[in-house]
Amino acid sequence: MNGYHAHAEATDLAALAGLLADDTRASFCLALLDGRAWTATELARHAGVAASTATGHLNLLVAGGLLAEERQGRHRYVRLANAGTAELIESLACLVPPSSSGRTAPRSLSAASRRQAMARARTCYDHLAGALGVSIADAMTERGLLDWDQGLALTPSGASWLARLDITLPPAARRLPVRSCLDWTERRPHLAGSAGAALCAHAFSAGWITRIGSGRAVMLTDAGRSALHRHLGIPREPG
Amino acid sequence: MNGYHAHAEATDLAALAGLLADDTRASFCLALLDGRAWTATELARHAGVAASTATGHLNLLVAGGLLAEERQGRHRYVRLANAGTAELIESLACLVPPSSSGRTAPRSLSAASRRQAMARARTCYDHLAGALGVSIADAMTERGLLDWDQGLALTPSGASWLARLDITLPPAARRLPVRSCLDWTERRPHLAGSAGAALCAHAFSAGWITRIGSGRAVMLTDAGRSALHRHLGIPREPG
DNA sequence: CGGATACTTCGGCGGGCACCGAAGTTTCCG
DNA sequence: CGGAAACTTCGGTGCCCGCCGAAGTATCCG
Incomplete structure (x- = not known):
């Protein structure tokens, strides 16, 4: 990248964005926008993936500094690392093109x-x-x-x-x-x-x-x- | 995703983040942070990829609303779509963990x-x-x-x-x-x-x-x- | 008109990654 | 102590995506 004198900036930025560039991980982060700590199983269930899959994603997000974790007994509680992270996710969500996925009308009452x-x-x-x-x-x-x-x-x-x-x-x-x-x-x-x-x-x-x-x-x-x-x-x- | 009643939010957010989750595209966006319009060839050269590769990436970024393009003769000028996009890239860059890629000292004078x-x-x-x-x-x-x-x-x-x-x-x-x-x-x-x-x-x-x-x-x-x-x-x- | 330049399209290749289920570990609780 | 629940590790599978080069189109310029 970047020809001769790589700033290595681009790679870092891409890596950070990559953490949010997956449906499951994005779903986790949006859920955590409620400001509370969720367990791994709750998040897995919310996103509709297997527990083992959730574990992997949580490892990435925690290692990337977006999430903070707290272990309590057999539970792994996870929350957004700080307000800056929340603001990043918000600003990303605000920039989503409004017409992208036809804002489906709810099916059930x-x-x-x-x-x-x-x-x-x-x-x-x-x-x-x-x-x-x-x-x-x-x-x-x-x-x-x-x-x-x-x-x-x-x-x-x-x-x-x-x-x-x-x-x-x-x-x-x-x-x-x-x-x-x-x-x-x-x-x-x-x-x-x-x-x-x-x-x-x-x-x-x-x-x-x-x-x-x-x-x-x-x-x-x-x-x-x-x-x-x-x-x-x-x-x-x-x- | 999201079990039964998909918000479709997560998918949108992941798609947007995915635009920045590639070294080459991130390199483009950081270069464009100078606020000026670059040609496709200039960006390709800057990022060290083939022109055809750059074309594909620019198509994605323009379609995703992050970049605006302006055609002039045989040139394709491209710039950040708006100040909001620039601010997003900035806030992403600011959140990059400082210790990630050991801030390599420059090699040449x-x-x-x-x-x-x-x-x-x-x-x-x-x-x-x-x-x-x-x-x-x-x-x-x-x-x-x-x-x-x-x-x-x-x-x-x-x-x-x-x-x-x-x-x-x-x-x-x-x-x-x-x-x-x-x-x-x-x-x-x-x-x-x-x-x-x-x-x-x-x-x-x-x-x-x-x-x-x-x-x-x-x-x-x-x-x-x-x-x-x-x-x-x-x-x-x-x- | 003809060569050079900018960009695009296409086919093919290779690597990375998200997914799952099964089996293992730790913790909780009766 | 024994079963259940939460989480993790591991191996295997399949797909998506970024890359290139070659060939094609549009534009500029002499």
Whole structure:
């Protein structure tokens, strides 16, 4: 490659991309975008492959630094290595050509309702997405808590709003406090970054939302509905 | 894949990643990160493959939406499709594990000087990188033109500073005005986004910098050195 | 018009890799 | 202690894909 003085850059980049260039491994990573740790068997079942096949793929992904693993007894728990990895997968997913695989309509009623639940509210790695995530970002913008004019930023009143909710951001680390993440059902941005993560964690612990089943979909509780109405003026039926 | 109700998401993501999962195609994309249009032959020569091989790869990349092509007579010019593509490749390159392929020291004198020139100043898609790009970002931060506290943003004085240079940003479009891009030689962020691009374009048109040869490396001119000293207080020998 | 150049198409070759099932190891639990 | 469950290792199979060179087409230029 690269004729005479190989940067070896291209090989590295290709190797990294190659980790995501397999249906099964991509399926693993998308599943792990829910931010939780899955066992090898769960992932194998989810992707529809044999356990031995999953083992091989997990070895590759862990060795490549995309996944972190944690052994507990006979279980191998695996999760995305860090926020950077999640952001990479997200940006890749956002760049998928919309017309590629004709967005097949769901076949069964249960599949339809599951999809609907996902579109309504779900987690995206460690923050909120779906109609709920977008409406939160919209409401925060409208109330002057977020500023999109020159790059996404948290305004002073946004910072104090978070503080009023007892949400403290981790000390300005490598990760940006606020980041925009394109929602692939809404095609509009929602709130990511450490503030988005903290807000999502708060929503769980305060009982605003709960998981539906084992997937990424979440449900807005009654308490959550009134909290969002109170704190952000979001109408009772956000979708 | 995915057992019963295939999201078909995983397949799409894998297909997109697969476009970058080949040494030759990755080499093409990294070369195109200089933001210019290359001919098929140039890319083939750069990657060290036969012309027929390059044709096949270019077909894939164009069909996949990563590259845009423009035919002129017997030439096939190809460039990165958009800024989003460039950002994807950048973020992929930034996530490459540092220790992967032992950063081989250059063999020849000319290779060493070429690498040195790249480290000093180069283009990164449509903005400036290398020690020059990093020192510009640092100087802008120090003078209060950029604000990193809550996400990267251009301050009011930063906006008027740009205006004083006759740099007008495109109307707030999809692309963020300022974005941080991790520099892989300096391991520190430099300025990307539409403001970074506009600044880079201005630097070219004002004669602050010129291309060295056919690569991504650029050279700071005397005029550029004094302009940067005047406008940003950057010392004469930025490295 | 005729040679040179840029690109494309095609056939064939070779290697890598994703898959599975069977057998083995470790851990859990009754 | 013994069975079940989670995971791993190993061998074998088949397919996909990247590569090349030769021949074909389009374009440029003298």
